[in-house]
Amino acid sequence: MTAKMTAKKRKLISPALRAAMLWPHTWAGVTLGGLLMLIFFMGSLAVFASEIDRWMMPATRVGAVEVGPVSLDPISLDHAVVPVVEKLAAGRAVRDWFVQLPDERRPVMALRVRTESGNAGGVATADGTLLPPVGTLGAGSFFYPLHYSLLLKAGFVGYWIVCFASVAMLAGLISGVIIHARIFKDFFTFRSWGQLRRSLLDLHNLTGVLVLPFHLMITVTGIVIVLPIVLPAGVQALYGGDLLRFYDDALGNYSRPRSGIAAPLAPLDPMVAEARRLWGGGEAAVVFVYNAGDAASVVRVNRDTGDHISLDVQPVFFDGVTGALLKYQAPGPIVATHRVLSGLHFAAFDHWPLRWLYFLFGLAGCVLIGTGMLYWMEKRRVAHGVTPGLGWRSVAALACGSTTGLLIATLAMMAANRLLPAGIPSRELVEVGVFFLTWICCAIHAAIRTRTDQTPNPPWSGQCAAVALLAAACVVLNWITTGEHPGRAVAAGDWAVLGVDLVLALTAAAAWRVSRRLVRRPDPELSTLVKVTDHA
Template sequence: MTATPAGKPATKKPAKKKDLMSRIPAGFVRAVLRGHSSLGLAFAALIYLVCLSGSIAVFAHEFQRWESATAPQVTAVTPDAVQTAFEGAIARSGPGVEHVYITLPSADFPRLLLYVDADKDRQFLADAGGQIAPGGEAAWTEFITRLHINLHLPRTWGGFLVGLIGVALLSSLISGILAHPRIFRDAFHLRLGGSKRLQEADFHNRLGVWALPFHILISLTGAFLGLTTIIVGVLGMAMFNGDVNKVYALFIPAPPVDDPRPAPVLDLRPMFAKLPDHGGRIEYVFTEHPTEMGGAALFNVKHPNRLAGTDSYAFRRDATIYNEKPAAANNLGEDILASSGTLHFGWFGGGIVKIVYFALGLGLTYLAASGVNIWLARRRDKGRPAPGWERAWAATVWGQPAGFAAAAIASLALASTPAAIAAWLAVSLAFLLAAIRLPAAALSRVGRLATGALILAAAATHLALRGGIGAADSMAWIVNAALVAGGLFLLLWRRGSATAAARPEPATAPA
């Protein structure tokens, strides 16, 4: 104790107990922060592209209904109708059909859809009687989903690259938490109205914490789905002397013995009759070699209220079951594997879950964009500006949504996925070329206005070419209304004020 001027003993206040994160050594924090910045910068553009396309791909069924608004709506089908559609799609595809993938109607996708050798882009819609109907083109939905899954590269290499992006995103999330020891304690601390950089840094850090479980789930499942080929290859080498088919056979039924002799089109009707009735809904039918003696069919039966609740039944040509896998018999690992895709895309729980996934996905996209913005602003504040990188990043951030909207217009007008890819690449390149002359602020403003105008043009193109006011599917109107609202928002949005942007930043404020 010490004496006060009045002679009274002074009580020494106990030191505040530090939390665990505050005990991390400063040198370690600086090293992790450098690693976090380097990793984010190295993968920034790809992370941004995959996150933005994935946020939109959550609504793949809704956009597919939007594109096929003039096609017949089908809520239920009979086995006879499925067989008629099956035979009709094969007849229109010519000889040499290897696979036909049939999607049966559901509440969120009231269509009878058939993919014939999907890698050749042959898709058909049928009415309730099984007759092939026009209006089944969904080129833009194919464009956006394939961009997210494999970046329109060869599937093996593209999927592997997307898996690596998932690993990089997960690593950035973890390093971001470790690099900011106060991030949880300051979870609701926002410095608004002052420095633009500090404000964006706070939003970046707070959003990273608030939605951290979602961010980890998306990056982890994305990495797993993208790296499946590598994982299977490693397991094949470790367990089966390099035979990856034996690894796949642990999870999916192997096809029957190959017999290439010509045969009539596979008859699915007796297979429908032999499916056990466990209260599920037939979701998919996947057929192999349907015009050969070795033909087979795999039926997936979805059970409600279970993420991994899908039974599978594999039939030979003579309608005998050679493999049966009920979901109730799954172990924990099989349930995790079966639910990873559903969890990644938010395809469970209906429209509310999709909207939540879309909003959180846009938040993850913002994390990727704002991280680079913060790094660029920090360089500028330290007297080492990088105007070239600022322009290039502004072109990337706005060139992608503008390119997606241009791809939608091309898809609606030409019903062609290659046309959508060409439009997207052309707009992306145009923004990068504009970055040679336009400053970043002007490029961002032009990009926002161009994106808003192109989104409105996509809605107008749909009204003109895909049903207009007579569209049979109400989902077309919902999507068009959302597009109009989004386009007008971008055209009318004014970010902040010139006064706020011009306020000086405290020299000692941490980033």
């Protein structure tokens, strides 16, 4: 019976089709594997961006460390926020400003002010006390934008590159399903012993099958989010390419130019209260003030999305001078669907078990991509003997740089965050420089090792050891520089910092074990090839 079912399944997908799918599946992974690894890894970190920010910004730990759990009572914008905006403006004329209000994951409010002579930003406690400059971009302003735009925002070029890689990932997932006819058998197969290539292929198949629905969902929704940018034909035809007008109509936004007539800002608290009433009890998350100090000023209040899947922030717009309601528009069916798909991708909803699943499944995507690249390398190395060509060496250096090298760069940035003095100029840019310089050095190190070794092999063991040492150092440095060790974090209820420290500790332990195992267990296939070559 089993043999008949297997034969019937094989007839459904012809060998010719599987062979045709193998080429794009292989080369999409080989050429774009490093980029996809960056996208998936940074996306995984972005799931806990607020918690990593709290670890990298000790000044923002006031909610749990100094004054107990943060109060989630509504904040008075007029008494707690507006005075902070005036401090940040420092006497300069304010044009626009916004505040991100505290929530359970982030007990401080973040502000950004645009004046006639430049921008200013800062963080403040719920009672309006302005905190010292954080001196870092953190996960929310570095890891997260690196995930979706590669920090290349001019001309949306980063979005285009990421979208192209996402389409390639989608093609790789679909072609992978076609290639692996024994997809259900692969679900239960993992041989961690024997040949390295066999183990890599089993792990590649296992992560691909086990988390396939998530990978399909996260890839498709990621493409959908940027569709108006990468497929602007509809916007061009209906709005003449005017994205601002398109978003005004589609997402219920509202905008108008400055009038040039000075006028004071009306009280903000009644506007927020009215927005809550329109939402049926929802809480405000972000408040924007456009054209501040002008008769044409506009106040926008965005809803918190933690209690639902959709990323629809339901913006409510008020006249900044009179406080009158200007616009509140429910999204149409197409936009509502787009917002739900966006919410599935961003995981902004307040659900801790699902957030952990997103994080672990994102890391499983990294394993899927990494094992695919490593399997290709091992297969080519065995086929070409101990002297593989330039193509193999290039992919080997890329694979090492985009896996262990990316981990080392991330941990080096976190260690620099704890080591750099608080008062140095452009401290956040120094951290970013440490990240990219370390990443480049890791890739160069891998390239040199694969070029100079008699039996070319990327320095997996050495870089895994570096990952372990850096991860452990980050935990110790957090303890030394802030005085917050795990015991104190538990006592204070600072679960965000404790969680980051625990993940770092687990990373250190896992990386050290892998490093030692790679030293003790050389590849048996490669050893055989070396012996044959020596005898020859």
